[in-house]
Amino acid sequence: MGHFLTAKWFGITVKEFGFGFPPRLVGIRFSPGGTIYSINWIPLGGFVRMVGEHGEGIEEGRYVRQKPEKSVILVRGRHNHPDFYGLFAVPRDASQEDIRRSYVELVELINLREPDRRDRMLHTLQIAYSELSNPERRAAYDELIKDVEMGPADPPDHYGLLDVPLKASQEEIDEGYEELKELINNKNPDNRAVLCAGSVVNLIFPVIVFAVLFALPHDVPSGKVVITAVAPGSPAELAGVTSGDTVIAVNGNELDTHGDLVQEVMSSLGSPTELTLQRGVFITGNPAPQPTSGGHETVTLVPRVKPPKLEVVERVTDPAREVSLTDARRYQPDLQVGDTLTQGAMGVMLGTFETRMVQRDYSVFRAIPMSFQQMWDVLTLTRTSLVRWASGGPDPGLSGPVGIARVTGQVAQVGLSPLLQLTAIISISLGIVNLLPIPALDGGRLMFVIIEFLRGGKPISPRREGMAHLVGFLVLIGLIVVVSYFDIIRLINGDSVIP
Incomplete structure (x- = not known):
């Protein structure tokens, strides 16, 4: 659109x-x-x-495929006039609209791919203009075509070329001539704007969606984000975080649920991250943690890009690869010797306690900046997930049409607001991917425009560019097929699309 x-x-x-x-x-x-x-x-x-x-x-x-080497050849007929029907590749009984449309198409093709032939087209246009602008020649021309059924070897239709009626005034002829001449001489830089338009709209749409969702009254879950377990040797343990602590904020941003904490941490992998805590402990028989301090405390840790996977053993000989059964069970009680202890970036397990629904809404002046921040968080989280995946981490949740359809169906059952958020996230992904310099995508087409600029305005052969886009399209289709295959396997096995 x-x-x-x-x-x-x-x-x-x-x-x-x-x-x-x-x-x-x-x-x-x-x-x-x-x-x-x-x-x-x-x-x-x-x-x-x-x-x-x-x-x-x-x-x-x-x-x-157009053949530029033949597109502006003027074939002479029995009246020694050029065959404009052949020039515009239209039949003899073509309508005025067909002739006009074919002319504009030919002009645009010349502008984009055959700039060296622009003078020939201008010359043809000037012939028509001079014939109709001179009263004597126009009268002779009108007499010539009065009783002639136009055919491929008959006089050219100068009136049709300029898109003016037979009884046109000189002013109308001048306007038609100037309009078509401007079309021919126009370098048409607007195509570059069109190339970027799709991705721009893809990126504007989420801003609007998020801003509307923030501005309208909406219910959000809110509760206490609690650390339920701390992995041995993890950044959280080294920073002094303990089971039962409540996380009030991350880097100064307050939290509603543990999902907010995950998003904040994933956005700052490998960087110092501040946690604002209220100390607490779990007491047997009470599922909720009990605070041990009325004040807040701030600790700093560095979330890991690639958390380790440790083998559970009775006796540790290699701390970089192993963890004792006793320590492992303090983090995950059901582990056995020979199992693998996996953990996240901080090395904690989380939960949201005493959850309740609260209604919130924000002014437009606050909602718009919040929507940009939300977009930035999505982009940062995506980048971080891909970096982790490239370094041997978990699958970030790549999905094709099958996976997207499945997730969309599940989210739609939750409500309209989550569905709009998912749509906005997909739109962000499309906007960024389409700008990548991959043939067949908008970024690939823009890449050829840049190459043309660097070559001093000399365009790449349409045949070569078309072949590049075709290969890129086939590669993209192949990638979609491969990703969809794994989506179907997850669907058959009953696994979640998002790991």
């Missing part, structure tokens, strides 16, 4: 607006020669097809 609206705004001809990828299932036009709105067989995305985007045209649903 971002590409489509931006292209329309800049006056760029949109040939097709498609949901899914070809082959086409159904398409509809609301006006002759207008945009085709289509639904396609491969439901993995969508596209906007614009004139001149790849140096190619689209004719009745088929992609037709």
Whole structure:
């Protein structure tokens, strides 16, 4: 939608607006020669097809490679006039709208891929203009075409070329000429804005969603975030955190649930992190921790990017790889010798106690900055998860269409607000991924624009660029198939899509 609206705004001809990828299932036009709105067989995305985007045209649903070396040759007929029907690749009975549309398409193709042929097109346009601007020549031309049925070897339709009526005034002729000349000479930099439009909209949409959710009254769970266990030798133990402590804030940000703590910690892996604690202990027979101090205490620790996995043994010989059964059971009581003790970045187990629902809303002036902060937190958490995964850590939860559909269905059962949040998160991911310099994505197309700029405006061959985008598209489809395979395996095994 971002590409489509931006292209329309800049006056760029949109040939097709498609949901899914070809082959086409159904398409509809609301006006002759207008945009085709289509639904396609491969439901993995969508596209906007614009004139001149790849140096190619689209004719009745088929992609037709233009041949620039023949696109502006003027074929002479029996009246020694150029064959404009052949020039515009339209039939002899073409409507005025078809001629006009073909002309604009040809101009855009010349602007984008054949700038050295611009002078020839201007010369052709100037011939039509001079014929109609001179009263004597115009009268002769009108007499010539008066009783002639236009054909491929008959006089060119100068009026049609300038898109003016037969009885046009000189002012109308001037306006038509200047408009088309401007189209030919226009370098059309607006395509670059269109390339970025999709990702920009993907990134604007979450800001709006989060801001609305923050501004409207909404219920949120809130309770005490409590440390229920501390792993031996972990950053939390070294910082003096103990079981029963309540975490009030992380880096000065107050918490509602232990999910907030996880998000804050994951955003600061490898960096000093401050925990504001209220000391407490667990008493037998009482499930909730009992505070041992009325005040708050601040400790600093560094969450690990790659927490260790320790083998549980009776007697430790290698502390870097092993942990004693006694110490391991203080963290996880059901462990046995030979098991593996796994832990998180801080090395703690968490829980939210005395949870209650509270209603909150924020002013627009506060909601908008909060929405940007929420976006930043999502991006930071994604980056951190990918870094951990690349260094041998757990799967960050990569999912394809199958996994996304499953998660969406589960979240939709919870309520509208969580569903909108999930939609915003997916939109953020799309916005960032689409800007990556990968062929077939917006970032890949933008990469070719940058290369063209670095080459002094000399474009890369449309054939080569098209091949690069085709290969990139096939690789992306292959990646989606692989990820979807693992999503299906998780679905069959009953495992969670998000690890």
